[in-house]
Amino acid sequence: MYAELITAALALTPTTLIPRQTRLNCPATISCPANNGCSSTAANGAAFQLKCTTNFNGPVIAVNQAATFAKCITACSVTSGCKGLNYKGEFCYLLGNTINVGPTVSVSNVNAATQTRPATIASPTAGSSICTTAITCPATDGCQYTSNSKTFYTRCGFDFYGGDMADGNSKVANMKRCVDKCATTKGCVGVSFSTSTKTCYLKSVLQPAVYSSNTNGM
Structure with missing residues (x-):
């Protein structure tokens, strides 16, 4: 042996x-x-x-x-x-x-x-701050934004993958315009905004958020 x-x-x-x-x-x-x-x-x-x-x-x-x-x-x-x-x-x-x-x-x-x-720095809670006129990630993570009487919360670095509205994808300049478009679109409950392609994805259903380095959700 x-x-x-x-x-x-x-x-x-x-x-x-x-x-x-x-x-x-x-x-x-x-x-x-x-x-x-x-x-x-x-x-x-x-x-x-x-x-x-x-x-x-x-x-x-x-x-x-x-x-x-x-x-x-x-x-x-x-x-x-x-x-x-x-x-x-x-x-x-x-x-x-x-x-x-x-x-x-x-x-x-x-x-x-x-x-x-485990993480030593907690992620901001939804509504921990109020978004100003600009929505800039990651500084505004968790901020509350109201448009057309609808309230949204920023999720920097997260994508609500799936649940896209039919013909709901478009090019926009920034996150704020993406959310404003959702606020005036019937049936829209949230958005995912690609920072790399400047594409706004309107969502009729919010799927569980998944991490994405070039996407912000709201």
Whole structure:
């Protein structure tokens, strides 16, 4: 038995071991396996530890598109109940609703992370402030805005994906004009505004909000 253990140990080469960098901060662009174990902190103070070539088989509570691993981290940090994530090909799979994120499987094209510290900065509550004439994210997150006797609340960095009104998409200059259009459109209950394309999406139904780095909801 001891001989078998020794033989197994000798069979391990440096190329089969993934270096750990626990407590070191992750760089802006991660590289696996070199940065395995590094720590990444989101803007709200939530901290996560990178686990290279790892896939967690826990329950998926949301799926987001994220151009970078850092944006995937942000998505988890602002999603209620998110405890960890799997990141594959610009798709971010958020995991939660359990104490842990499930058993792990080694997968070459998936990197994962687990939350090591919850957010230390709370998100603004709806109506915590009143929007002025300009609605500018993230400064106005949670602000209350009234147009045509209808009240709206800003959700910076969130998209009410789905529930679009027929022929309800249009190009507008800013978020305020998008909301004003909703306020005067029968059946409109909210909007999603793409900051990258300046497109206003009017919603007849508000689906659960999902994180989006280039979209603001109201």
